[in-house]
Amino acid sequence: MSFEIPIGPQHPALKEPISLRMTVEGEVITGVDIRLGYNHRGLEKLAEDRNWIQNIYLTERICGICSHSHATCYVQGVEKLMELAPPRRGLYIRYLVAELERIHSHLLWLGVAGHEAGFDSFFMYTWRDREVVMDLLEMISGNRVHYAINTIGGVRRDLDAGQIAKILEGIVTLRKRSEYYFYIGANEPSFVARIAGVGYLSKENAVALCAVGPVARASGVARDVRKDDPWAVYDEVDFEVATADSCDVLGRVVVRVKELLESYKICEQLLKSLPAGDIAVKAPRKAKPGEVVSRYEAPRGENIHYIKANGTDKPERLKVRAPTLANYPATVEMLRKGFIADIPLIFAAIDPCICCAERTVTLIAAGSGEESVVRMSDLRRRAIARHQNAPVKRNAVWPL
Amino acid sequence: MKIAVFLPELLRHLFKKPATVDYPFKKLEVPKDFRGTPYLNPEMCIVCKACERDCPAEAIEITSVNEAEKRFKMIIHNDRCIHCAQCVDSCPTTPKAMLMDSLFEIADDDRHKMKKDWVYVRAVLKPKAAAPAAAPQAAEPKA
Amino acid sequence: MAALRTLLYLVVYPGLLFLFVYSTFCEWFDRKIYARLQNRMGPTHTGRFGLLQPIADFVKLLAKEDIVPEAADKRLFSVLPIIGLAVVSTAGLLLPVWNFDLAAPGLTSFSGDIIVVLYLLSLPTLILFLAAWSSANPFSTIGGARVLTMLFGYEVPLFLAVLGPAILADSWRLAEIAAFYQAKPLLLLTNLLGFIVAVIAVQAKLERTPFDIPHAETEIVGGTFTEYSGKKLALFRLTFDIEMVVSSGLLAAVFLGGFPGGAFIGFLHFVVKTLFVIFLLSLLRALTSRIRVDQVVSFAWKFLAPLAVLQLLVTILLKGLLS
């Protein structure tokens, strides 16, 4: 018996709205269809009528988990456009926060993977220890989620000796715990039974479907912008690109944990050789006409921003490509021939950040606070109009 | 393959104190430079409107109440504020006219109650050296 | 007078009211242990130590809107939760902790009652399947199919494991089995393997991690319960709580030497032993991640069933030695 089950737009396995239509034959998936567009905020259009400073915070809000990655990607592009050279200390702090963010994102992901597999104890423990890095980030930047530490030309907050000591101390704890979770994740039989061999993505497919980040690296494609295109501090620190050859969810767990350990290494190196000096230079309000492509290795994969300036204090065009969007074609491939029970795990294994991937359509061009209000009234108006124009069809087919 | 690898860790925690905090009955301290809610120190504001221009959420609104008296009104829409503290960074005076406190429990069931406004006379700052003691007579704060 | 006593027996003790109170307490215990194992607090604020939290949850669900889907088989959909509750409560009456007389088999303690308890504990699974099927929802349908698939996995090992001690005691009556082991407590140790198999099988029967496959929320939303809400969901949850009490009571009676010492001491034995079994169940829940339904069946037949057969073999050999 073949029938369709909807995973999303609202589903307990999804933390954000996306629609996956699964055609299943018993427990086996035979067809997958992805539908986006439930979480669009029109950021690219909105960015065109915000000035360079405001856009830092706008890009930061593309994502809640890798907020720093988008802001950094944007800021380093704008710095190139404005021909600014941020001070070394500022850069070190910026990429220190970036690596701390990678740590928090990967720990979060470990917990989510545990939760999707029904391994709630693992979830609770990883998230408990993630609090350590969240507290560090809060101490450095003043906020747990949207750090807002970037500014054009450097960073906004300096580190003092006490903070550096606290960070180093936190990293020691975290490293011990991460190694322990690696041991658990690779040895707990019921967990391994769920993730080994699940969501297979061959190396050829990973290349052809342009997969990025840990998904590509778990398939043996050593694609990491920090190594391929080293910028700022990444050619001064010593780290390795974590890869795995198992091409399954287990491989993605392994890659992420290895990356955690590499990140601890990078953080320690950055802190040890933290140069003295200023943390920021003053930025002009306007940028000369020009274009720049800015790349950044976010926790989920490569982030790419294309920024074009036209000489005013606002960008002509800001194109954002978040890593999750690049991984969708690969996800469809991975889900095929899997079990229903594997859907949440495979989907979670790309570490989906749906609000990252969907940012383009403009329904509302308003400040963040107004959006919900406008959207509510707008939706209500449209719902009424739609109801009047078209009577609701019973058993209507999904309109695609 | 081992069996029950998580067991020692779980049993170890059975009689330990929980890691979670009994919020809202007990509260954690926020760090020193926590970005809470913005507020205005009207004695220092020179109405340059840098904060209004740079606010990403358009949460700051400065209007003129009385042109002749140089009386202005600032409204901070806390319902829109995204707590980025860019207004503090943009503020050109020393000490800053825009500041952040450490309040984080500012939720309300009415958006109107989340607005804060100040009516004040524009501060006239002396040259930079004397800035800290600037123009106390000009201020007339009103919450 | 006899009628009144029967009524009290059915409604108050050890009938519905007692089972309700004790099963909510057991749910609290399970939740608290589970939380503490995970370094959390668990229920804290409703009643002392959050003891009233399960009751509060129950009352909350009772007050919620009760929706019957249009496409569902309405009569079946509505009546199944009540049948489920009735079935497990009936099974609760058969436990040899109350109102039994070793010498004279009565209404609730008779030769063969162990089979009846096992049968009554199997029924909720079928009721769950019917409930899922009658809700006409793709998630429920998948959940229902999983319920039945799992039933084929764990039912045989459970029966084999529970019947082993009965063979050794040479009786099909729970009270007599318990009395046999109270007389020879050392023999309990020979059933250790069967006890482990039975605990795992009961975990599967109660659909708790690693066997919470029929209602795995990250896969198929609510699974069997997707369309249930309000009172009906409350009754189903109560059914599962009571099933947990009854099956841990059954395990305690068969494997842990029953509940000796008259009404009061026996009751204490009952509480301590069921809580011990529930603690093991909680530990198992915290220890594992959910496995796939095909893995359940293969695990049950590759490991549980052979182990149960091994236990049976040991029991039979032992019986030959003893006689």
Add this chain to the structure above:
Amino acid sequence: MPDIEIVENLKRDLGEKAIELSNPGVRRIFLGVAPRDLLPAVTLLRDKYDCAYLATISGLDKGDAFELLYHFASPAVNINLRTEIPKSAPSIASICAVIPGAVLYERELQDMFGILVEGLPDPRPLVLPDDWPAGNYPLRKDWKFERPQEVIPGGKP
């Protein structure tokens, strides 16, 4: 391979086809081709320059024309392939046959700019709502969003 060498190679391989070839930053190469040369150029990049990874496609409304930027990346360099199509006849060939992973970006282009991507295996709308009015393409510069009056729920003005 240093940037200069890649630029030289590209110049030799593409010859006349390369309208624009610049190297504004470290590991950044901008390459312009005419729309009809797009597919051969993409194939060349994939096969000879190890650029099987398409990061994204950026569209840009330049008033009377659309500029499309195909951001490729190899382990050594980031090549941005630029092509321009007139706004009056916005249509471009799909590169999905060469790079299967391009499908989502091309669908996004269709939604956002109203560019017809020919030969797309799956041309359904990707991100816009189902009842989005036809002929509205949000990222075109002439598409303006009228910001509605803020209304706070709760009755007060």
